[in-house]
Amino acid sequence: MNREPDNKGSPLLSEAQRLAWLRLIRSENVGPATFRELINHFGSAEAALAQLPALSRRGGKQAIRVCPLHDAMEEYEAMQRMGARLVALGEPGYPPHLRHIDGPPPLLSVTGANALSQPRAVAVVGARNASLAGRKMAHLMAEDLSRRGYVIVSGLARGIDAAAHGASLKGGTVAVMAGGVDILYPPEHDRLLADILANGGNAVSEMPFGWKPRGRDFPRRNRLISGISLSVIVIEAAKGSGSLHTARFALEQNRDIFAVPGSPLDPRSEGANNLIRQGAALVTCADDVEEALAGRIEPDLPFDLDVQEPETSGGGLPSEPSDNLRERLIMALGPTPVGIDELVRHTGESARLIQILLLELELAGRLERHAGQRVSLVY
Known part of the structure; x- marks a missing residue:
C-alpha cells in the first residue's frame, strides 16, 4: 500500500487487511518493530502470518501462538459495538508525528473525533499527587495553549494529567x-473521559x-x-516519576522537552528541576512554549519507518541462512545491546x-529490541 509522506490521501486498509494486521500484531512475540520487518520482508500481513511457525522453529521455538482469525474478529466487532475503531499506520487518521518514532504501533484503538490527526500537539504531564499550585499551572498552560490551537x-x-485535560476540553484533547x-x-475519571469525547477529543491505546x-x-x-506530540511539558515530577520516563522517550524521539521549575523544598519538583539542569527548556507560560516551537508542526529529523503493504503481494520464506551464519550471529550477540548495522558489518552478510x-x-523469544535499532540476546 503506497503512502504519501504526510498521510493525506493515503488509502485505507481493506477489512481483510485490517484483520490480518490485527492478527499479526496480536501474535506471540510480535511487537511493532518485528511487525514492520515482517511486512517489509513478506509483502503483507497475510503472507507474514503464514511464515511465523517456520521462522519460530528456525529460531529454536517449536510452537508459536498465531492469533486466530476468530479472536481478531471478536476484538474487532467488540470495538465496533463500543463505537471505537482501528486506525493503521499510514492511514489518514493516524497521529502524524507518531509514525516518525522508532517502532510506531501498527494499529491504534481510537474513540472520539479527530483531535489525533492534528499536527500541533503538545503533551502536558506531571505528578499524580500534584500540589494545588502545580494543578493551577497545568490548567493555565493547557488552557492557553489550547486557545492558541494546540x-x-x-x-x-x-493530578497534572487531569488538570491539563480538563482545561483543554474546548480545543480538543487526547487521552492516551x-x-x-x-x-x-483511574475509574473515577469516567466523567472526564466522557467530557473529552463529547468535546471532539480522543481516547487512544495500542493495547x-x-x-x-x-x-x-x-x-x-x-x-x-x-x-x-511535538513537545513534552513536565510540571511537578518527583525523582523516578513516570513523567520522567515520558521525557526520556521524548529525548529518544527528538522531541522538545520543557519543564516548569518548582521549589527545591518540594520533592515533587525534583524531577522537573533536574530536567532543566540537564538542558530542558525552562518554561512558565504558553508564550515560552510557542516561542520555542517557533511555528513548527513537525519534529526535527524524524524517523521514517512506515510499513508498506502493496495491494497485491506474494512473498515466500527467504532462503534459509546457513547454520554457520546463525551461529556467528548468536556468538556476536549478548546481553549488551548492539546496533543492527554493527552486526551486518561484523558478519559481512x-x-x-x-x-x-x-x-x-525474536519470534522464538530469544531477542530483545532496544531504542536506536539495537538488539540484545535473551538468556
Whole structure:
C-alpha cells in the first residue's frame, strides 16, 4: 500500500487487511518493530502470518501462538459495538508525528473525533499527587495553549494529567490509555473521559481491547504520549516519576522537552528541576512554549519507518541462512545491546539475511529490541 509522506490521501486498509494486521500484531512475540520487518520482508500481513511457525522453529521455538482469525474478529466487532475503531499506520487518521518514532504501533484503538490527526500537539504531564499550585499551572498552560490551537495530550492520570485535560476540553484533547481503550484507569475519571469525547477529543491505546493495565504498560503509554506530540511539558515530577520516563522517550524521539521549575523544598519538583539542569527548556507560560516551537508542526529529523503493504503481494520464506551464519550471529550477540548495522558489518552478510535471523530469534523469544535499532540476546 503506497503512502504519501504526510498521510493525506493515503488509502485505507481493506477489512481483510485490517484483520490480518490485527492478527499479526496480536501474535506471540510480535511487537511493532518485528511487525514492520515482517511486512517489509513478506509483502503483507497475510503472507507474514503464514511464515511465523517456520521462522519460530528456525529460531529454536517449536510452537508459536498465531492469533486466530476468530479472536481478531471478536476484538474487532467488540470495538465496533463500543463505537471505537482501528486506525493503521499510514492511514489518514493516524497521529502524524507518531509514525516518525522508532517502532510506531501498527494499529491504534481510537474513540472520539479527530483531535489525533492534528499536527500541533503538545503533551502536558506531571505528578499524580500534584500540589494545588502545580494543578493551577497545568490548567493555565493547557488552557492557553489550547486557545492558541494546540491539542493537549496526556495520560488521563490523577493530578497534572487531569488538570491539563480538563482545561483543554474546548480545543480538543487526547487521552492516551495504558490498557484497552475500553478500560478506564483511574475509574473515577469516567466523567472526564466522557467530557473529552463529547468535546471532539480522543481516547487512544495500542493495547488489545479489554486489556487491564499493568505496571509495565504505563511506560508504553508514556512512549505514545511523547510520540504523538511535538513537545513534552513536565510540571511537578518527583525523582523516578513516570513523567520522567515520558521525557526520556521524548529525548529518544527528538522531541522538545520543557519543564516548569518548582521549589527545591518540594520533592515533587525534583524531577522537573533536574530536567532543566540537564538542558530542558525552562518554561512558565504558553508564550515560552510557542516561542520555542517557533511555528513548527513537525519534529526535527524524524524517523521514517512506515510499513508498506502493496495491494497485491506474494512473498515466500527467504532462503534459509546457513547454520554457520546463525551461529556467528548468536556468538556476536549478548546481553549488551548492539546496533543492527554493527552486526551486518561484523558478519559481512547482507542486511536482509541478518534481519531474517533476528526475526527468527525474536519470534522464538530469544531477542530483545532496544531504542536506536539495537538488539540484545535473551538468556
